[in-house]
Amino acid sequence: MSMLNKKAVNDIDVKGKKVIVRCDFNVPMKNGEITDDRRIKGALETINYLTENKAKVILMSHLGRPDKKYEPEFSLAPVAKRLSELTGKEVKLAQDEAVVGENAKALTASMNEGDIVLLENVRFVKGETKNDLDFAKELASLADVFVNDAFGTAHRAHSSTAGIANYLPSAMGFLIEKEISIMGKALEAPERPFVAILGGAKVSDKISVIENMMDKVDTLIIGGAMAYTFKKALNVPVGSSRVEDDKVELAKDLLEKAKQKGIKLLLPIDHMVAKEFNETSESFATDTEEIPEGFMGLDIGPKTIKLFEDEIKQAKTVIWNGPMGVFEMPKFAVGTKSLAEIIANTDAVSIIGGGDSAAAVEQLGFADKMTHISTGGGASLEFLEGKILPGIDVLESK
Numbered sequence: 001m002s003m004l005n006k007k008a009v010n011d012i013d014v015k016g017k018k019v020i021v022r023c024d025f026n027v028p029m030k031n032g033e034i035t036d037d038r039r040i041k042g043a044l045e046t047i048n049y050l051t052e053n054k055a056k057v058i059l060m061s062h063l064g065r066p067d068k069k070y071e072p073e074f075s076l077a078p079v080a081k082r083l084s085e086l087t088g089k090e091v092k093l094a095q096d097e098a099v100v101g102e103n104a105k106a107l108t109a110s111m112n113e114g115d116i117v118l119l120e121n122v123r124f125v126k127g128e129t130k131n132d133l134d135f136a137k138e139l140a141s142l143a144d145v146f147v148n149d150a151f152g153t154a155h156r157a158h159s160s161t162a163g164i165a166n167y168l169p170s171a172m173g174f175l176i177e178k179e180i181s182i183m184g185k186a187l188e189a190p191e192r193p194f195v196a197i198l199g200g201a202k203v204s205d206k207i208s209v210i211e212n213m214m215d216k217v218d219t220l221i222i223g224g225a226m227a228y229t230f231k232k233a234l235n236v237p238v239g240s241s242r243v244e245d246d247k248v249e250l251a252k253d254l255l256e257k258a259k260q261k262g263i264k265l266l267l268p269i270d271h272m273v274a275k276e277f278n279e280t281s282e283s284f285a286t287d288t289e290e291i292p293e294g295f296m297g298l299d300i301g302p303k304t305i306k307l308f309e310d311e312i313k314q315a316k317t318v319i320w321n322g323p324m325g326v327f328e329m330p331k332f333a334v335g336t337k338s339l340a341e342i343i344a345n346t347d348a349v350s351i352i353g354g355g356d357s358a359a360a361v362e363q364l365g366f367a368d369k370m371t372h373i374s375t376g377g378g379a380s381l382e383f384l385e386g387k388i389l390p391g392i393d394v395l396e397s398k
Helices: 038-052 077-087 102-109 133-140 174-188 203-214 226-233 245-261 302-314 334-344 355-363 377-384
Strands: 018-022 056-060 091-094 116-119 145-148 170-172 194-198 219-222 264-266 271-274 283-285 296-300 317-321 349-352
Touching: 018 038, 038 056, 038 077, 038 174, 077 091, 077 116, 091 102, 102 116, 170 174, 174 349, 174 377, 194 203, 194 302, 203 219, 203 226, 203 245, 203 317, 203 377, 219 226, 219 302, 226 245, 226 296, 245 264, 264 302, 296 302, 296 334, 302 334, 317 334, 317 355, 317 377, 334 349, 334 355, 349 355, 355 377
Parallel strands: 018 056, 018 145, 056 116, 091 116, 145 170, 194 219, 194 317, 219 264, 317 349
Antiparallel strands: 271 283, 271 296
8 A cells, every 4th residue: 555655654764853743633622621632642753753853833724614714713723722731842823914924934944953942833824724735835934844743634636734734744644654554454364354344324424435345344234324225225114214315326336346345244124213303302213224105214233243243353354434323412422432341342453533432432541452543534524535645655665
């Protein structure tokens, strides 16, 4: 895999050099306070390695979706404060509305080895998300080396993730290296049986993942609302469950393809159903795979959990992306929670592909029992689709 032979940060000499690192500090905030600092902690291995090896470290990231101009509520000031606490060093924020301004130039010019400077939110600049090369060149002008450690945005070609590599020697940080080596090995040379579990609401979001996985897995488990589109393709009554009518034919093709390839494709055999999409609505578990008229499936049922468990217990590699039900409502989070626990208790290599599945595993306290939890929702999906990620593709090869 071409993404696996990229230079890593420990392949380059960083002593005395200004190293600009693209991190993913896109953390959730409430009233100016960081509510979850996992992404900041994820960047520490690379940052600490660089400061210990006497680099001058310049950090950059986006936060939220400001309107391509300076907006104080999207400032990285709280991140600078948290980074200072976590690294035990003063992390100075270059307070420029245009990101690469007088403050950034002055602060980076006067750095000593081991110093850390954080630039303002790169999305304050209009050209960032368009991969504007003038902005990329401005960012590059501050440093000698570029390191990308932002897996969460590696699937986007932006000035700070891709464009900048045109102007500086480049390498990947430890977080990206870990992501692509663990996920890459699972996809390229998995220990078998290899089971992939896909959930979530829409088949359309996961078509490419399903197609890519069909060439790799022994068993494909499908849950979440997208299972109802597959059920409809099999002419099973689904009541008033959410179905993508324009994807029923495609679901038929995918079922046929699985049969041809000799892949076991498992769908729910019972469901937790309700009259309405809320927690107070009358709800029960169906006896069979059929959903009665006037009811909608909102989670997998107990027989399905057992069916999936038996399959997962035999696996040597498990990849899971997407919830099994309406995870936001505790009543319909049982399937997702059960799956998290089942996977946590196996000896298999377990990879949780970002997004809701990662949130579920973290909330339930099973994080340390998983081999790997991906830090990027969209990026890990595209990785599972077999796509090349531009933020990694641009980096120098070994």
